[in-house]
Amino acid sequence: MIDKEGYRPNVGIILCNSRNEVFWGKRIRQHSWQFPQGGINHGETPEQAMYRELMEEVGLAAQHVRILGRTRDWLRYDVPNQWVRRDWRGNYRGQKQIWFLLRLTGRDCDVCLRASTHPEFDAWRWNDYWTAMESVVDFKRDVYRSALTELERYLERDATRKHGTARLFGQVHHHE
Template identity: 45%
Template sequence: MSVRDLSLYRPNVGVVLFNAEGLVWLGRRIGTPDPWNWQFPQGGVDKGEDLEAAARRELFEETGVRSVEWLGQTDDWLTYDFPPEILNGPMKRRGNIGQKQMWFAYRFTGQDAEVDLTAHGEQEFDAWRWADLSEAPGLIVPFKRAVYEEVCAAFARFAA
């Protein structure tokens, strides 16, 4: 396997939010057709921003959730390449070939009523649900699936 030039990838964070029963939070992306329209919260990292601070910010912006305790994070960046329709579309001007992601796991310590998909101006999801961690890779767009499989393996201990 070749070593990837991480400078070609947009820095990003992802969050797996576990509830007390070990289920994970999944959001249904607005405007993404079935069947691959459910995903974990994720988003870009601002220049100079601490990665965990970015993860907490993205979690709040996309879900309204602040009541969490840190469980862990992936050891290294996980990468995926954009498919041609994205690479030649919305991401072309940025010059990135994909995203490099650091993933964080948190335990939700609040109540479900805390979830507010409109907490931030730009709404990412139109629905959400708790699910078994093993469901996530089969619900994400195929070009992100390998990363989701790695994340699920890394965080499986938190689902127990």
């Protein structure tokens, strides 16, 4: 489902733990780290798509998280031509995303990268909320910064926020 401007509706997920560190997933067989994201199916709300993608990519259900906030408007990025499927060329420009900020209320061991038959990630880690973006594909970096900037205020409002020093690089969890 592509809109008239050439953007596919999508959701992005910033999942944070009790220390306000954020979940980063490593794309299978790539040295590229990203937040969970995925398309919104016909008839789905952004929130329904977010919960579906969270289960498919991270193995977490609604009872494992609490929504802290979401972006007010769509954030867009254009995909370079060489990344566009041949049959989409000419009418596809990129993604438009609603971003959600979630608090993990479950445990690290609830994360399961093999929850779907087509896993997206082969490792994951917790990182500081504002970490370097070098490992994110360059055409997504501005949207990541915009989403993190807009949603950061919800962390300050979250009454369960714990203070502590966030590690720059957390332990990487590999799936065997």
